Amino acid sequence: MKNHIQNIELVNQYLNNELNNSERESFTERLTEDNEFKNLFDEQSSFIEGVKRYVLKGEIKQAYRTYKLYKLLKILGVTLLVVSLIITFFSLIKKSSDTITIDKPTTEIFSTSSSNTVKKATLSEATIKSVDPIVKTIESNTDTPEQTSTSEVLIVPDNQKNTTEIEQLYSSLKKQPEVFQINTAKDTVITCKEGTLIKIKANSFIDSKTNQIIKGKFQLKVTEYYKLSDIIKANLTTLANDAILETGGMLYMEASQNTTICQLSSKNTLKIEFPYEQRKKNMKLFKGEKDHDLVNWKLINNKEITPKTELINGVLLTEEPIIDTLSYSFITSLNNPLKEKVIANDKFQEGLDLEIPSVKGPMKGLKILATDSLLVNSKYDNKKNRVSINKNDISHYIFSASKLGWINCDRFINSKKTKIKFKVKVGKGADIDVKMIFKNFKAVLPGKIENENYTFSKVPIDEPVLIYAIKFENGQYYIALQNTTISNKKSPLIFEKVSLPKLKEKINKLNSL
C-alpha cells in the first residue's frame, strides 16, 4: 500500500516536472519495463485529466450562466426602451390634442406668436354638402320671415301635421331677428345684440337665382340664440345625430335684397365670432339640417381661425386677433395716434406689464382692422396707460362660414360616464314637449315619445339635468320642471297648471340655471 502511494506520488512529481534529469530518465525507463507501473501512470494521468475536465466544465457552465444573464438583460433593456418610447409617443399625442396654454407673457411676447398654431384635435372634416339653399323664397307673411324661411329646419313642416298648440306657441315665442343694412361696396363688420360679430367682405353676395354678384345695399337678418330660454322657445336642441353637443351659441342668418334671396358666393366666406365668457376647448362649427322632425346639427368646420402674423420692427402685428397666444394687434389711423390692444386668451392676466415700443407716424401697408379685436385682455391707450377692461371686451371663438342659415358653435360632450336610455313618465296627452336641459354645460336634448314615456337615448349616467316639459290639455297649459340625475329609474313628471304669461316667465327663468 505504501508502495502504491509512493508510486502515485512519483507519478505526480513526474507530471509536475519535479524530477531531476536522472530521476526522470529512470521514470520513463520504468514505464517501458513495468507494466503495472505503466497502468498506474495511465490511470493517474486520466484521472488528472478528468479533474481538469471537471474544473473546465465548471467554468464553462458559469460562462453559460453569465451569457444567459447578459442576454436577458439585453432583452429587458430593449423592451424597456420600446415601452418608454411608446409611452412618450402617446403622451405627446394626448398633449397635442389639448390647446396650448399661455406662457408667462413678458419677454416672450414676440416669439410666441410666430409659432402660434392653435392645435385642435382634428376630426376628418365633413365636407359641406351642396344643399338646396336653406333660405327659401319668402312667403306672403313677410312680417315674420324667419318662420317661413326656417320651415325646412323647424320641427313641424306645414305639410306633414296639423300644428299643435304647443308648436304654435313656440312659433309665437320665437325671437325676432336683428336686421342689418349692408353696403356691398365696403367690407363690413356687424356686431349683434348678444355680442356675435360677423365680418362680411365687399361684393361677396350673389342673387341665388341668377348667381350674379349683387350691388348696392341688402338686408342681413341675424337671430342669436345664446340663452337657454331663447333656445327652448325656438324649439331648438343641441343634438348631432346621437351625440350631445354643448353649445357656445346658435345663429340663424338670411340675406335678401328687396324680394330676392341672397347667398354667399362660392368664393367667399363670412367670419363669425361667437362671444364667450369662459373659453372652452374643441369648439367646432355646425350646420343645422332638418332630420325628420328635429333639427340635427352636422359638423362642418373643425378649425378655429388662426390669423396671420407679421413681425415688423420688432413689433408683432396681426391681421386678425389671435387666439391662445399673446400678441399685439395694431389699429391705426392716419389722424389718430396709435392705439394698441393686447390680445390674450381667456386667462385674464392682471398686472401685465408690457413694454410697448414707440412707433412713430403712420404705418404703411398695414391692414387696418375695421373695429375692435374682441379678443382683448388689456387695453392700453397711446400714452401707455392701462385702460380698464370693458364688459364688452370678451373673447370670441372665430370661425368662417360659407353658407347662411343655421350655424352653431358647439363642441361634443365626450362624457366618460356610461350612456343609458333615460325615461320620463308623462302619462297620456297628445300635446306635450319634453326636453332635457343639462346643468353642467349648455345642452338641450329632445325627448322621443315611446308609449307613455319620453326617452332620451345615450345620455351619461349620474349627470344632473333639468327635465323641462310643457303640456297643453283641455285649453290649459301645464309645465313641469324637474331637477334630477340621469339614472335607470324612471322619472315621473309633476305638471302644474300655468297661464300663458306665467309659462313664458318660467321659460325665461331657465337662464338663471
Place this chain on the structure above:
Amino acid sequence: MNDKKILGFFENGQREKAFKELYTLYPRIEKLILSKGGQKQDALDVFQEALIVLYKNLLKSDFKLSSSFYTYLHSVSRFIWSDIQKKNKKTNYETLHHEESFQEYLDERKYQFAEKSFSELGERCKQLLLLFYHQKMSFKNIAKAMQFSSDKVAKNQKYKCLAKAKANFNAIQS
C-alpha cells in the same frame, strides 16, 4: 466579441470571460444540432464539449487556429454530434469519413469516465483533490485549508479519495 479579443482572454487566463464570449456563437450551433436530429440539451452538451476540445487544443503549442472560432467550433460540434449519434446508433453512417477527425475529442472521450468518477465523489474528497491537482497546493497548506491535523493526515486522506475514485471508475466501466 471578435476572435482576437477572445484569444486575448484565453492568453490572460480569463477563461470564463472567453467562454462567455464564445457562447455568443452558440445559437447558430444550436441550430445545426437541432437540424441534425438533436434536442436542445444535446446542443448544449455538444457545445460544451466543443469548447473543452477547443481549449485543450489552444493549450498545445503546436495548435494553430486557421479559421475563425466559429468555423472551428462548428466543425468540432458537427463531429461530436455525429460521434454521439453513431454511438446511439441513431444515424446513417454517412459523412463521418468526410469529417475532420478531431483527435482531441477522441482523447477527451477517454477522460470522460475519469471525470465522472471524480464528480461522484463526496464534497470533501472533491475539495481535497482539487486543492492538490488544480491548485497544486502542498500537503501542508491543504492540511491548513481543510483543517487536517497534519500534512501526513492530508496525504493519507488524498489517497483514500483516489481509491474511492478508482472504485467509482470501476463501477462505471462495468
